Amino acid sequence: MAIETRRRQIEDAASSLFRERGYAATSVRDIAQRLNLQGGSLYAHVASKEDLLWSIVSRAADRFSAEVGPVAHAAAPAPDRLRRMIRAHVGVITSAQREAVVFLHEWRFLSGERRSQMAGRRDAYEALFRAVIADGVAAAEFAPVDGRMSAMVILSALNGIASWYRPDGELTPGQIADQYADLFLRSLACPVDSPSEAHSMTRTIT
Amino acid sequence: MAIETRRRQIEDAASSLFRERGYAATSVRDIAQRLNLQGGSLYAHVASKEDLLWSIVSRAADRFSAEVGPVAHAAAPAPDRLRRMIRAHVGVITSAQREAVVFLHEWRFLSGERRSQMAGRRDAYEALFRAVIADGVAAAEFAPVDGRMSAMVILSALNGIASWYRPDGELTPGQIADQYADLFLRSLACPVDSPSEAHSMTRTIT
DNA sequence: CCTACCGATCGGTAGG
DNA sequence: CCTACCGATCGGTAGG
Numbered sequence: 001m002a003i004e005t006r007r008r009q010i011e012d013a014a015s016s017l018f019r020e021r022g023y024a025a026t027s028v029r030d031i032a033q034r035l036n037l038q039g040g041s042l043y044a045h046v047a048s049k050e051d052l053l054w055s056i057v058s059r060a061a062d063r064f065s066a067e068v069g070p071v072a073h074a075a076a077p078a079p080d081r082l083r084r085m086i087r088a089h090v091g092v093i094t095s096a097q098r099e100a101v102v103f104l105h106e107w108r109f110l111s112g113e114r115r116s117q118m119a120g121r122r123d124a125y126e127a128l129f130r131a132v133i134a135d136g137v138a139a140a141e142f143a144p145v146d147g148r149m150s151a152m153v154i155l156s157a158l159n160g161i162a163s164w165y166r167p168d169g170e171l172t173p174g175q176i177a178d179q180y181a182d183l184f185l186r187s188l189a190c191p192v193d194s195p196s197e198a199h200s201m202t203r204t205i206t
Numbered sequence: 207m208a209i210e211t212r213r214r215q216i217e218d219a220a221s222s223l224f225r226e227r228g229y230a231a232t233s234v235r236d237i238a239q240r241l242n243l244q245g246g247s248l249y250a251h252v253a254s255k256e257d258l259l260w261s262i263v264s265r266a267a268d269r270f271s272a273e274v275g276p277v278a279h280a281a282a283p284a285p286d287r288l289r290r291m292i293r294a295h296v297g298v299i300t301s302a303q304r305e306a307v308v309f310l311h312e313w314r315f316l317s318g319e320r321r322s323q324m325a326g327r328r329d330a331y332e333a334l335f336r337a338v339i340a341d342g343v344a345a346a347e348f349a350p351v352d353g354r355m356s357a358m359v360i361l362s363a364l365n366g367i368a369s370w371y372r373p374d375g376e377l378t379p380g381q382i383a384d385q386y387a388d389l390f391l392r393s394l395a396c397p398v399d400s401p402s403e404a405h406s407m408t409r410t411i412t
Numbered sequence: 413c414c415t416a417c418c419g420a421t422c423g424g425t426a427g428g
Numbered sequence: 429c430c431t432a433c434c435g436a437t438c439g440g441t442a443g444g
Binding site for chain 3: 027028029039040042043048049
């Protein structure tokens with residue numbers, strides 16, 4: 001138990017540093033220093049620097065899957081499911097912000113199979129959002145939008161929250177999530193042709 | 207002129223590498239190797255590695271300002287201006303993708319005053335979007351949304367394009383821009399209360 | 413633009 | 429968990 005705690009302390013220090021400086025610009029001695037250890041001492045608990053990154057990133061991925069997955073497969077109308085998925089995703093970002101930022105920005109420093117495995121998990125996660133949107137379109141709960149693009153818009157915007165969210169800010173995570181959900185559900189539910197009618201003929205030109 | 211060309215070749219090679227591996231994980235010898243040079247030879251054209259990053263990042267920032275700034279201040283209804291700003295922003299991302307990605311992800315490796323200067327320019331740029339939204343709300347062209355949050359949603363989503371856009375993809379930059387503009391203008395123009403009516407009472411709880 | 417080099421730092425290990 | 433160390437690589441420079 002004490003060993004497990006120490007490992008987690010190391011991972012937490014690494015999360016902070018990877019977030020602040022990036023994985024490549026953080027040395028194992030930087031991490032050790034935060035825990036008042038010598039550089040080499042880390043290797044009593046950790047096999048490699050990349051191992052630390054892997055622990056942080058894969059645990060963050062687990063959290064997203066665990067929180068959002070069940071909601072995505074719930075028996076409910078697509079708009080309700082999407083709103084709850086947005087809430088869950090924002091919940092993970094705001095409650096584990098350090099790890100979320102590292103997950104979002106530093107996973108590409110994984111090598112070989114770990115990297116491609118994580119790429120696969122990200123694809124599968126995005127597919128959850130594409131599926132809800134497709135369901136909503138099929139049920140005429142959403143306008144006939146491009147599900148792939150809509151999913152990218154939503155996820156890009158949600159992940160952006162990790163870059164500006166401050167726990168002591170004005171809005172609670174729930175308020176942020178609901179405002180984002182309002183915004184996206186509005187654009188998915190409203191008639192497609194209304195706002196861009198005047199420009200629809202220029203679409204293929206620019 | 208030949209000297210200016212060589213410098214640009216170096217910056218281009220650096221852009222590619224900074225985008226692929228990140229600034230911190232790219233060595234000056236990596237850059238030199240792409241141009242069949244020895245590591246030390248770079249310093250005939252470049253004062254430092256960070257100098258290269260600065261050239262790339264500040265030129266990208268110039269491009270965004272030059273393309274989007276004038277449109278933001280044009281005399282036109284807010285929805286039209288916002289659409290044109292989105293087109294211009296997407297245009298820069300898709301026509302200078304390498305530099306845009308480096309600008310978006312690596313600017314924080316600048317040190318001292320350069321870093322804070324770039325942070326200031328980013329703030330000013332975001333303010334352009336906040337201002338158009340505020341104008342639209344004031345003119346009742348948009349529903350009374352939170353301009354700061356809406357601007358962040360739009361910019362996060364637009365910048366996400368830099369991560370998935372492929373020049374040989376199905377959609378042209380103009381089509382992508384117009385689909386994004388449609389989506390956001392819909393959510394800004396549609397009545398605020400409709401999609402989340404059933405959930406509005408839970409907003410402050412979660 | 414190259415050769416040859418500088419001191420510093422890197423991730424990681426041996427032995428205790 | 430520390431001391432002491434490994435070879436490799438880092439950004440950058442001197443002198444030509």
